[in-house]
Amino acid sequence: MKTHNIPTIIFWILSCVILAYVACFWIIQGGHYSRMDPERSNTAQCIINIRNMQAAVRVYQSENGLQPGSPLSIDELINKEIISNYPSCPDGQSYLCDNVIPKEDYPYLRCLNPKHNEFDHKNW
Ligand SMILES: [Zn+2]
Numbered sequence: 001m002k003t004h005n006i007p008t009i010i011f012w013i014l015s016c017v018i019l020a021y022v023a024c025f026w027i028i029q030g031g032h033y034s035r036m037d038p039e040r041s042n043t044a045q046c047i048i049n050i051r052n053m054q055a056a057v058r059v060y061q062s063e064n065g066l067q068p069g070s071p072l073s074i075d076e077l078i079n080k081e082i083i084s085n086y087p088s089c090p091d092g093q094s095y096l097c098d099n100v101i102p103k104e105d106y107p108y109l110r111c112l113n114p115k116h117n118e119f120d121h122k123n124w
Contacts (some may be wrong), residue, residue: 049089050119053074090110
C-alpha cells in the first residue's frame with residue numbers, strides 16, 4: 001500500500017480550504033445579487049446624484065452670497081471645481097435643470113423618470 005507523504009496531505013488540505021472559501025464567497029455573493037432589485041438600486045443612485053448636486057448648488061450659493069433665481073449652470077459648477085462632471089442617471093434618463101438657484105425645498109435637478117423624483121426634498 002502506498003503511503004501519502006506530508007506535502008501531498010498539505011496540498012489536499014489546502015485545496016479543500018480554498019474550495020470551501022470559494023464556495024462560501026459564491027453563496028454570499030449570489031445571495032447578495034439575487035436580493036438586489038436593479039430598479040430600486042438605480043432609483044437610489046439617481047436620488048443620490050440629485051442630492052449631491054443640490055449640495056453643490058447650496059455651497060456655490062453660500063460662497064457667492066446668491067439669492068434663489070440667480071442663474072447657475074452645471075458648467076459653472078464644473079468650472080469652479082465644485083463638482084467634477086455632469087451627473088448621469090443610472091437608467092440613462094436625462095436630468096432637467098432650470099439653470100437657476102432653486103428656492104428652498106426645490107431640487108436643482110429633476111430626473112425624467114418620475115419615480116426618481118419621488119422623495120422628500122423638504123429643507124433642500
Ligand atoms: Zn433618474
